[in-house]
Amino acid sequence: MHSSTGFFRTAGLILIYGAALLSSSVYSGSAVSPGSKAAGMESCVAPTEDMRRNHMDYLKHDRIRVVHDGVRGVKNSLAGCIDCHAEKDGKGGYHPINAEGQFCSGCHEYLAVSLTCFQCHSKKPDPKQKDAKSLSGSVSIEQSGHLGLLTGFDEAPALSAEEMVQLRAISREE
Amino acid sequence: MKKLHYSELWCSSPRYWGGLAGLTFIILLGMAAAYYMEHSGHWVTGMSNQVVWGLPHVFAIFLIVAASGALNVASIGSVFGGPLYKPLGRFSGLLAVGLLAGGLVVLLLDLGRPERLIVAMTHFNFKSIFAWNIILYTGFFTIVGIYLWAMIDRKAQRFYQATGFAAFFWRLALTTGTGSIFGFLVAREAYDAAIMAPMFIIMSFSYGLAFFIITLMSAYWWASRQLGSHRLEKLKNLLGVFVGAVLYFSLVYHLTNLYVTQHHGVERFILLDGGLYTVMFWLGQITIGGIIPLFMLYSPAFSDNRFAIVIASIMVLIGGFIQIYLIVIGGQAYPMNLFPGKEVVASSFYDGVVASYTPSLAEGLLGLAGIAIAMTLVAVGARTLKVLPETLEDPEQGTA
Amino acid sequence: MTGKTDQPKDVKRRKFIGITVAAASAASVAPGILLTLADAGTESEGASSNVRWGMLVDSNKCAEDCTACVDACNQENGIDLLQRPEGQGDEMWNAQRPQWIRKVKLRDRQTDEITNLPMMCQHCEFPPCVDVCPTGASFKRADGIVMVDRHTCIGCRYCMMACPYKARSFVHQNVAEQTVRAPRGKGCVESCNLCVHRVDSGATTTACQDACNKDGHQAILFGDLMDPESDLSKALKEKSSRQIRADLELNTGVRYTSL
Numbered sequence: 001m002h003s004s005t006g007f008f009r010t011a012g013l014i015l016i017y018g019a020a021l022l023s024s025s026v027y028s029g030s031a032v033s034p035g036s037k038a039a040g041m042e043s044c045v046a047p048t049e050d051m052r053r054n055h056m057d058y059l060k061h062d063r064i065r066v067v068h069d070g071v072r073g074v075k076n077s078l079a080g081c082i083d084c085h086a087e088k089d090g091k092g093g094y095h096p097i098n099a100e101g102q103f104c105s106g107c108h109e110y111l112a113v114s115l116t117c118f119q120c121h122s123k124k125p126d127p128k129q130k131d132a133k134s135l136s137g138s139v140s141i142e143q144s145g146h147l148g149l150l151t152g153f154d155e156a157p158a159l160s161a162e163e164m165v166q167l168r169a170i171s172r173e174e
Numbered sequence: 175m176k177k178l179h180y181s182e183l184w185c186s187s188p189r190y191w192g193g194l195a196g197l198t199f200i201i202l203l204g205m206a207a208a209y210y211m212e213h214s215g216h217w218v219t220g221m222s223n224q225v226v227w228g229l230p231h232v233f234a235i236f237l238i239v240a241a242s243g244a245l246n247v248a249s250i251g252s253v254f255g256g257p258l259y260k261p262l263g264r265f266s267g268l269l270a271v272g273l274l275a276g277g278l279v280v281l282l283l284d285l286g287r288p289e290r291l292i293v294a295m296t297h298f299n300f301k302s303i304f305a306w307n308i309i310l311y312t313g314f315f316t317i318v319g320i321y322l323w324a325m326i327d328r329k330a331q332r333f334y335q336a337t338g339f340a341a342f343f344w345r346l347a348l349t350t351g352t353g354s355i356f357g358f359l360v361a362r363e364a365y366d367a368a369i370m371a372p373m374f375i376i377m378s379f380s381y382g383l384a385f386f387i388i389t390l391m392s393a394y395w396w397a398s399r400q401l402g403s404h405r406l407e408k409l410k411n412l413l414g415v416f417v418g419a420v421l422y423f424s425l426v427y428h429l430t431n432l433y434v435t436q437h438h439g440v441e442r443f444i445l446l447d448g449g450l451y452t453v454m455f456w457l458g459q460i461t462i463g464g465i466i467p468l469f470m471l472y473s474p475a476f477s478d479n480r481f482a483i484v485i486a487s488i489m490v491l492i493g494g495f496i497q498i499y500l501i502v503i504g505g506q507a508y509p510m511n512l513f514p515g516k517e518v519v520a521s522s523f524y525d526g527v528v529a530s531y532t533p534s535l536a537e538g539l540l541g542l543a544g545i546a547i548a549m550t551l552v553a554v555g556a557r558t559l560k561v562l563p564e565t566l567e568d569p570e571q572g573t574a
Numbered sequence: 575m576t577g578k579t580d581q582p583k584d585v586k587r588r589k590f591i592g593i594t595v596a597a598a599s600a601a602s603v604a605p606g607i608l609l610t611l612a613d614a615g616t617e618s619e620g621a622s623s624n625v626r627w628g629m630l631v632d633s634n635k636c637a638e639d640c641t642a643c644v645d646a647c648n649q650e651n652g653i654d655l656l657q658r659p660e661g662q663g664d665e666m667w668n669a670q671r672p673q674w675i676r677k678v679k680l681r682d683r684q685t686d687e688i689t690n691l692p693m694m695c696q697h698c699e700f701p702p703c704v705d706v707c708p709t710g711a712s713f714k715r716a717d718g719i720v721m722v723d724r725h726t727c728i729g730c731r732y733c734m735m736a737c738p739y740k741a742r743s744f745v746h747q748n749v750a751e752q753t754v755r756a757p758r759g760k761g762c763v764e765s766c767n768l769c770v771h772r773v774d775s776g777a778t779t780t781a782c783q784d785a786c787n788k789d790g791h792q793a794i795l796f797g798d799l800m801d802p803e804s805d806l807s808k809a810l811k812e813k814s815s816r817q818i819r820a821d822l823e824l825n826t827g828v829r830y831t832s833l
Binding site: 215216217221222223226227287290291293294297301302358359361362506512517518520523530 | 644659668672673676677678679680681684702704707709710711726727730731732734735736737738740743744745746748762819
Binding site: 063065067068069070071072073074075079082119120121122124125126 | 713749770
């Protein structure tokens with residue numbers, strides 16, 4: 001019937017599809033800061049591509065469960081992200097994770113999406129947590145350390161709840 | 175009867191644009207103030223953990239209450255069939271929408287997190303009267319919008335009756351909701367009273383009509399149009415009735431509280447030894463807001479005096495503003511009695527002492543911007559829409 | 575229109591579209607299901623309605639001019655990290671800074687008896703603050719703890735108007751530094767949450783109780799109101815206690831003796 005409309009249509013479709021395909025991995029560069037725990041890992045909570053696209057939804061879903069249902073130790077915990085992705089500042093502390101040049105701003109500045117998380121959430125990991133522990137898949141409540149119990153011990157052992165209480169009782173006596 | 179012809183309000187360009195420029199300036203100041211308050215946090219205001227709602231809330235509630243009352247004139251025309259009021263219906267709708275918009279802007283910009291408006295519109299706790307108010311306010315815009323359309327567009331005339339009734343009942347619900355924001359609070363002695371809802375309704379009638387009279391007279395003076403004395407007299411008398419009714423409700427409210435021993439403290443505070451609050455009550459609410467306007471509206475000495483009507487209306491508004499200030503801020507300033515029979519000797523959280531509140535400039539600017547927004551909407555609406563009759567001369571005798 | 579069609583007779587067009595849509599929705603929903611299932615392993619149970627957290631305060635044991643509980647609460651929740659804004663006066667700073675717990679000293683008008691007690695959120699069973707919150711940010715957890723979901727809080731302060739105990743505080747300024755365990759920020763309302771972060775990890779005491787015990791007063795006792803074997807329940811059975819503003823019938827979780 002018509003001469004080359006079909007050809008143009010197909011070509012256009014291929015171009016668009018190709019562009020979409022290409023743009024899906026536009027951030028082939030990593031935003032992970034070199035001095036952070038995450039730098040030594042391939043991926044943490046989920047594959048990088050998945051996290052790039054969906055981290056906001058995962059966080060939003062799990063924060064409702066944490067706050068309203070009191071479920072602790074969820075996979076997508078903001079404090080967990082910071083534990084892994086915060087970069088050490090070389091003086092025994094950490095850089096604030098939302099500072100310029102740090103992990104979050106790597107993507108968020110380019111996309112011009114401002115973050116309000118850190119108006120309330122701490123920008124640095126809990127100072128009492130030892131960073132030598134590597135996160136091997138699951139994170140137990142006691143290990144994660146971001147519950148910041150008042151006891152001042154140096155390791156982050158995997159204690160049960162009763163052992164936690166006993167330890168606290170002991171440290172109170174000191 | 176002469177056919178009524180509505181037309182856009184025309185006055186000389188410098189006057190109109192100059193007026194708009196002035197209003198815009200006030201609005202910009204208010205927006206800058208709101209930005210300052212939001213950016214630094216509320217520590218720059220006079221509000222604290224003791225007086226949590228300040229001057230912006232007073233302005234906002236005042237405007238919202240007046241907005242619902244401003245629609246009264248249209249309701250009298252459509253629902254109660256008052257022929258002298260019917261031509262005023264369109265302007266009444268426009269004024270109602272403008273005042274509500276102004277009040278809501280102030281309310282929303284005073285939130286701790288105004289950027290979370292989307293959250294407020296998508297998460298509703300239906301036990302909260304505040305949540306219901308959000309629904310009532312947005313619904314008000316819709317319903318009055320359709321009501322205005324039914325009044326202006328001949329093709330939509332068939333909706334006129336239905337929307338007129340809907341608007342009337344909706345706004346009663348809205349003002350009841352606004353009054354219940356305070357009436358439902360068991361915590362504070364000045365609130366926790368069922369009378370708050372009907373008192374707010376009658377306050378809305380009074381302030382709304384006062385606003386209406388002032389804006390109508392200003393508009394007609396601005397554009398050199400005729401406004402008949404008989405019609406104006408009807409409006410004036412109606413305002414007098416409402417002012418009297420507000421005084422009556424205040425009387426009942428305070429008398430009841432005086433009878434209840436538990437509430438003697440707050441009554442003493444407002445009526446006797448609250449310092450500034452007591453002065454505001456007797457001088458502001460009762461005298462300026464009630465007795466003097468009543469005198470000016472009904473006394474034969476002022477019977478032909480249009481200027482007196484304007485002054486009386488302005489005084490009603492000032493008195494009304496002060497009344498809402500006393501309700502919102504006076505009610506918070508007076509301490510809650512957690513320990514009956516005991517006196518608080520020391521507390522770091524101001525238990526048992528009258529809280530102090532000094533409004534800051536930023537709060538005042540934001541509040542004034544709310545009024546300016548309302549007036550801008552009315553001015554632009556009157557200029558672009560056919561809401562004001564060419565002439566409001568009194569109809570000939572026997573046809574009214 | 576002719577009766578001829580070039581579609582195969584057994585695959586009608588509508589059925590084809592229906593199958594495609596179903597497949598597409600299944601494909602988009604399925605990963606979500608897997609996501610939820612995959613989480614179940616590492617998490618705690620969450621708050622349970624078999625528990626109701628409460629507290630007993632013995633005002634006889636509360637020491638005059640002692641602020642141990644207040645200081646401990648401030649330190650536990652990062653409130654002491656808040657700096658006074660530059661240029662703010664004393665009065666306003668004191669009126670605006672958040673106070674989750676406060677000491678109150680009372681004198682009886684008739685008998686001149688002096689009473690000291692700490693005042694904090696009473697964790698009512700029927701909290702007025704929860705009723706009035708327009709977004710549902712102020713809520714009561716299954717285990718009775720009344721707290722604010724700061725993700726949903728719009729900072730309207732209506733809950734502060736409604737609280738009969740003036741327990742809530744508004745954050746009037748930017749919070750530069752927080753503890754990881756207690757996120758808090760500008761523009762939201764907050765109050766005592768019975769150290770929910772400690773409770774959720776198995777602790778049996780709140781920070782204020784620990785501090786009070788450390789100082790030797792032992793005026794604060796936290797525990798489970800629904801467990802007859804808990805120290806709190808036993809203490810409530812032994813001593814006569816009452817709620818503050820009991821006439822409001824809010825059934826508070828915090829009770830006071832010797833008041």
